[in-house]
Amino acid sequence: MNHQDIPARPAADGQDNPSGHGQRPVPPKPSSPPTAGLPRVPATRHVPAGATPAPAPEPPFPIEPPPWRPRQIRPTVLKAAFAVFLVVVVGFLVWLALWLRADGQPTGTGDGDVPGVVETSATPLPSPLPLPREGVAPPDFRLGDCFKDFAPNALKSTIVACDTGHSAQLVAIYRYPATDSYPGSEALKAKALEACQAARLAPAANDYTLNFQRSYPSRTSWDSGDRRADCYVTADGGNVINSSVLP
Known part of the structure; x- marks a missing residue:
């Protein structure tokens, strides 16, 4: 009987192949998942059409208050202050008009009709x-x-x-x-x-x-x-x- 050489068949995955001929290299198992060390991205929740989305969770840190702003003064307060100022000015002018003559000179010592002066x-x-x-x-x-x-x-x-x-x-x-x-x-x-x-x-x-x-x-x-x-x-x-x- 004539003998014909038959090429060696590569061994199936997971089967022993003592001869080492025709075996595919198997990569080593990684020591950690490929995603280790990367920031986690929150999964996007799918909300069906027409449904009310759930409220967002409270943040784990306190929210800072808005910056301080000066209190606005109401227009009525400004009007009242202006009225008081106007009364004071008018009173002073009336007093000055009584003390001064039309030509702007004093009328005297200011002690008119005062006994002993x-x-x-x-x-x-x-x-x-x-x-x-x-x-x-x-x-x-x-x-x-x-x-x-x-x-x-x-x-x-x-x-x-x-x-x-x-x-x-x-x-x-x-x-x-x-x-x-x-x-x-x-x-x-x-x-x-x-x-x-x-x-x-x-x-x-x-x-x-x-x-x-x-x-x-x-x-x-x-x-x-x-x-x-x-x-x-x-x-x-x-x-x-x-x-x-x-x-």
């Missing part, structure tokens, strides 16, 4: 009534009044506008408290002199020959309520003064 004036005060006025008693004289045909001891006088001819002007006043008793003529004369020394005159006074004259209440007029010691500037030549001599 010598009243002087930086500007002549306008008369509240039409001029001339006749038959005015000394207790009704006002600081800055100008007088025609003035006599210090007269019970009545005529007040005229200071830009018309006059012979005297009231430039300072000292008032005694209403509760004081009669101090005597010498004390009254001294207070009238003190008022004259405190009087301030304008440069216009240098245009005339003027004298200071004092007037004070008698015992009778004191008992009738007269509490003023007055200081006047007077002209010897009659009604020759044609302007106010106050600053």
Whole structure:
């Protein structure tokens, strides 16, 4: 019988092949799964159409609050603050208007009608009534009044506008408290002199020959309520003064 060589058949997987001929190499088993060390990707859950998805799970860490924002001021608060500010400003302007004359100069020491204070004036005060006025008693004289045909001891006088001819002007006043008793003529004369020394005159006074004259209440007029010691500037030549001599 003739013998024919038959090629060796490779061994099947898992069968022994002692000869080693025709065997396919088998790769070694990996020591760990190929996905080890890689970030895990959460599986996407399939939600059927029309179904309500389940709520997302709470995060394992706290959620930071939103950044702080300044509180907004309501418009009503701003309006109220503006109204208060406006009232304060208007009140100040009213006070200033009362303290200042229209020409912007002070009306005096600010102590008008205050007992125990010598009243002087930086500007002549306008008369509240039409001029001339006749038959005015000394207790009704006002600081800055100008007088025609003035006599210090007269019970009545005529007040005229200071830009018309006059012979005297009231430039300072000292008032005694209403509760004081009669101090005597010498004390009254001294207070009238003190008022004259405190009087301030304008440069216009240098245009005339003027004298200071004092007037004070008698015992009778004191008992009738007269509490003023007055200081006047007077002209010897009659009604020759044609302007106010106050600053």
